[in-house]
Amino acid sequence: MLASINPATGETLRTFEELTDAQLEEKLALAEHSFGAYRRTSFAGRARRLTAAAGILESEKDRIGRIMTLEMGKPIAAARAEAVKCAWACRYYAERGERLLADEPVDAGPGRSFIRCQPIGPVLAVMPWNFPFWQVFRFAAPALMAGNVGLLKHASNVPQCALEIEEILRRAGFPAGAFQSLLIGSARVGRVIDDPRVMAATLTGSEPAGAQVASQAGRRIKKTVLELGGSDPFVVMPSTDLGRAVAAAVDARIVNNGQSCIAAKRFIVDARIYPEFERRMAAAMQALKVGDPMDEATQVGPLATLEILEGLDRQVRRTVEMGGRLVTGGKRLARPGNYYAPAMLADVPRDSPASREELFGPVAALFRVDGLEEAIRLANDTEFGLGASAWTNDGAERERFIDELEAGMVFINGMVASDPRLPFGGVKRSGYGRELGAQGIREFVNIKTVRVDVG
Numbered sequence: 001m002l003a004s005i006n007p008a009t010g011e012t013l014r015t016f017e018e019l020t021d022a023q024l025e026e027k028l029a030l031a032e033h034s035f036g037a038y039r040r041t042s043f044a045g046r047a048r049r050l051t052a053a054a055g056i057l058e059s060e061k062d063r064i065g066r067i068m069t070l071e072m073g074k075p076i077a078a079a080r081a082e083a084v085k086c087a088w089a090c091r092y093y094a095e096r097g098e099r100l101l102a103d104e105p106v107d108a109g110p111g112r113s114f115i116r117c118q119p120i121g122p123v124l125a126v127m128p129w130n131f132p133f134w135q136v137f138r139f140a141a142p143a144l145m146a147g148n149v150g151l152l153k154h155a156s157n158v159p160q161c162a163l164e165i166e167e168i169l170r171r172a173g174f175p176a177g178a179f180q181s182l183l184i185g186s187a188r189v190g191r192v193i194d195d196p197r198v199m200a201a202t203l204t205g206s207e208p209a210g211a212q213v214a215s216q217a218g219r220r221i222k223k224t225v226l227e228l229g230g231s232d233p234f235v236v237m238p239s240t241d242l243g244r245a246v247a248a249a250v251d252a253r254i255v256n257n258g259q260s261c262i263a264a265k266r267f268i269v270d271a272r273i274y275p276e277f278e279r280r281m282a283a284a285m286q287a288l289k290v291g292d293p294m295d296e297a298t299q300v301g302p303l304a305t306l307e308i309l310e311g312l313d314r315q316v317r318r319t320v321e322m323g324g325r326l327v328t329g330g331k332r333l334a335r336p337g338n339y340y341a342p343a344m345l346a347d348v349p350r351d352s353p354a355s356r357e358e359l360f361g362p363v364a365a366l367f368r369v370d371g372l373e374e375a376i377r378l379a380n381d382t383e384f385g386l387g388a389s390a391w392t393n394d395g396a397e398r399e400r401f402i403d404e405l406e407a408g409m410v411f412i413n414g415m416v417a418s419d420p421r422l423p424f425g426g427v428k429r430s431g432y433g434r435e436l437g438a439q440g441i442r443e444f445v446n447i448k449t450v451r452v453d454v455g
Contacts, residue, residue: 002159002183007073007302008293008337016159018184024191027180031122031149032197034177039119039147043098046145050094053172054087057133064133064164069293071158072129073302073338074256076294086137092420093441097145100438101445111453117445119147121199124192126213128205129155129304130259135204136165138418140179142441144169150179151198153189157305190216200224200444204261207429225433225443227261227425229358230386232416233379234264235401237372238272240391240413246280249364252389252415254288254342257301258362259308261430262387262409262416265359267366268375274368278346282327285342285364290333300362302338309338312361315353319345319365322352330363350381358384372397380406386426387416408434 004013019027057064065079074082093100104115125139136152143150154162162181169179182192186209193201193216202225203213210226217224234252236245252264269277293301303309309332316330329343342362348354354365369375379388387409390401398412408426409416418424423437434440 002156002185004071004160005157005305006070006337007304010306010336010338013070014160016183018188019182024182024184024188027151027177027182028122028192028195028197030177031151031180034175035119035121035149038149038175038178041147043101043145046147047094047097049169049173050090050141050145053168053174054090054094056168056171057083057087057090064168066294067160067164068132068158069301071160072132072304073293075298075301077296078256079293082131082134086133086141089134089137089141089420089436093141093145097142097441100441101146108451111451113449113451116448116450117146117442118448120444120446122149122151122197123444124151124153124189124198124201126153126189126201126203126205126209127155129158129161130256130261132158132161133165134418136162138420138424138435138440139202140165140169141420142436143444144174144178146441146445148444149177151192152179152181153184153186153192154181156185159183189213193217193222194220196220198222202433202435202443203227210431223444225425225435226431227386227433227435228429228431229384230261230263230426230430231265231356231358231382231384232262232387232389232407233266233268233382233405234415235268235375235379235388235390235392236273236277237270237375237390237392237394237397239393239397241393242273242276242280244413245391246277246284248389248391248415249277249281250284250288253285253364254300254362255415257303258342259304259360261358262418264389264415265365266355266379266382267364268369268378269366270375271368271370274366278327278344278366281364281366282344285344285362286328288342288362290339290342300342303340303361304338306338308360309340312340312359312363315357315359316343316345316363319348319352319354322349324348324352324354324365327366356382372400376400376404380404383429384426385428386430387411389414389416 061083068079329341333339388407
């Protein structure tokens with residue numbers, strides 16, 4: 001049984017029965033059958049369907065946003081914006097997909113040589129609840145444009161989002177079986193990966209989930225793309241505009257109620273400006289409006305599940321027990337729903353949860369450093385390597401950050417964000433492979449070498 005529970009109230013909205021083994025087999029057979037025909041459709045036809053999906057996402061953003069907010073608690077304004085961002089991804093690949101996958105001629109001697117990108121078949125996407133539409137569409141748009149078909153195993157707490165995405169793509173004209181949502185629990189993901197009709201898998205989620213999917217796929221010699229956790233550094237140097245950096249720091253920490261793998265989590269501040277940065281950021285965190293995510297004025301809504309809230313609270317309490325200083329917030333709010341007071345920790349011990357683990361909620365961890373060298377060392381002192389943000393107006397410092405920060409994405413004087421035009425992904429334990437951009441559409445294709453000799 002899968003349950004859709006409103007995190008703002010604890011109310012169970014709807015329940016769904018998992019697919020039976022027979023129903024799952026029907027969907028896998030349909031995916032294989034659909035791919036046989038869909039792979040032969042034209043780029044123009046795929047583009048028309050993606051453009052139609054974009055139109056639905058934009059015109060129905062209010063209704064779609066409400067589904068997201070009710071199931072996982074993000075502020076309604078952010079949910080509407082997520083629907084529009086999904087439309088952007090659909091249009092990006094509709095307009096550029098054919099060019100990104102065009103035959104590439106290669107000068108390799110006599111005759112004609114070129115590289116052709118072809119679809120590989122059904123691809124399984126194991127997706128998280130935190131961006132329940134965006135995470136799916138940033139896989140689905142390039143995969144469908146490339147001629148693959150998609151199978152979605154969405155997070156178990158957002159079944160309504162999963163079914164709505166399938167319905168949007170059906171309404172946009174994609175054929176039956178081109179994109180299907182599988183209402184199954186995590187324990188049955190391995191069964192899908194093992195199926196010979198499924199050619200590859202992509203996962204966005206936790207390290208343990210990524211390791212499990214990758215090992216299962218590896219035993220079957222199937223490609224995977226993993227986008228896992230992050231403990232993104234946000235480095236602030238004295239040459240920056242402090243007011244702008246503080247405002248961005250707060251936004252970067254509370255985005256999606258703090259439940260984002262690319263949310264800034266470790267704020268590494270030069271000692272010369274640290275006291276003022278801490279004072280300003282604490283005041284800004286205290287001023288945040290926490291409340292009903294359906295209220296347009298709300299900045300921080302509830303955490304998605306009670307389990308997430310309790311885990312975050314344990315991490316904060318353990319960090320304080322180890323010597324960290326709780327500057328503000330850091331407790332469950334006395335009201336229905338999974339609400340947690342936005343928190344800021346200072347004097348964070350280097351071996352504490354706030355330093356070593358990912359904090360998936362509105363909790364900022366501050367670190368004081370003496371200069372550029374220590375800032376870079378501390379920023380890289382993590383098992384993760386997803387995104388990094390550095391704030392400086394010194395050209396030499398900027399180049400050092402670009403070259404030396406160990407991350408898949410480095411943003412200078414801006415918060416880390418995903419963009420259909422730019423490849424997205426990490427290094428170290430944050431995963432491998434890339435979504436979005438030109439690189440994303442080429443992850444699940446057969447890059448076929450062709451050589452035609454003159455007869």
